[in-house]
Amino acid sequence: MATPGLGSLGDIGFISVMGKDRVKIRNFRDFERVTADRYAASEIHLKKPREQFLGPGLDTISLIIVLDVSLGMNPRKEAEKLVGYSRDGKALTFEIGGKKLGTNKWVIKRLSQAWTRVDPQGDVHAAEVTLELGEYV
Numbered sequence: 001m002a003t004p005g006l007g008s009l010g011d012i013g014f015i016s017v018m019g020k021d022r023v024k025i026r027n028f029r030d031f032e033r034v035t036a037d038r039y040a041a042s043e044i045h046l047k048k049p050r051e052q053f054l055g056p057g058l059d060t061i062s063l064i065i066v067l068d069v070s071l072g073m074n075p076r077k078e079a080e081k082l083v084g085y086s087r088d089g090k091a092l093t094f095e096i097g098g099k100k101l102g103t104n105k106w107v108i109k110r111l112s113q114a115w116t117r118v119d120p121q122g123d124v125h126a127a128e129v130t131l132e133l134g135e136y137v
Contacts, residue, residue, distance in 0.1 A: 009106070009131075010085065010092035012078075025071035026078065031063045033101070059102055060109070061094065061133040068117075068126045075127035079113050082129055086111050091136045106133040 006014040006027075014026050038054040065082075067075035085092065091105035110132035117126035 007094070007096035007098075009094050009133075010090070012081070024073060025068075026073060027066045028063045029066060032061065034060045034062075058135040058137065060135070061101070061106065061131075063131055063133075065129045065131065067129065069123075070125075075115070076124040079124075079127055079129050082108065082111055082131070094133065102135055105136045107136045108132070109134040 008014060012026065013024075014028060036057045036059075038057045040052050040054055041049040042052060043049050065078075067073045067078050069075060084090075086108035089107060091107055094101045094106045108131055110130075112130045114128045114130070115124050115126075116128060118124050
């Protein structure tokens, strides 16, 4: 039975404890959320343009997910799951500390993988997955 952790992206939990002896730790770093509203400039002859607020824009989030086999993860399998979500255009809920981020779901707009530790048999022991998420309305 999993206990609540730091948060989750869809069904991918961060810092989850599974039963008494099984621990799965996915952590993230370099979290950044950007909010940019929409404006239009109306050109005025011989004067400065006048800005008009059009409404809120779509937020973006970037973060790096750290995966390590010593923390109960299979980094390659975890990364492939995220690639699948990206390729399927799956909209995911993102929450941290039990609170949803934004009022909408998020989609993976860009994903990159850095395999930081690979053994001679080609097994990935540690990886970092960089995600760029976009608000999905």
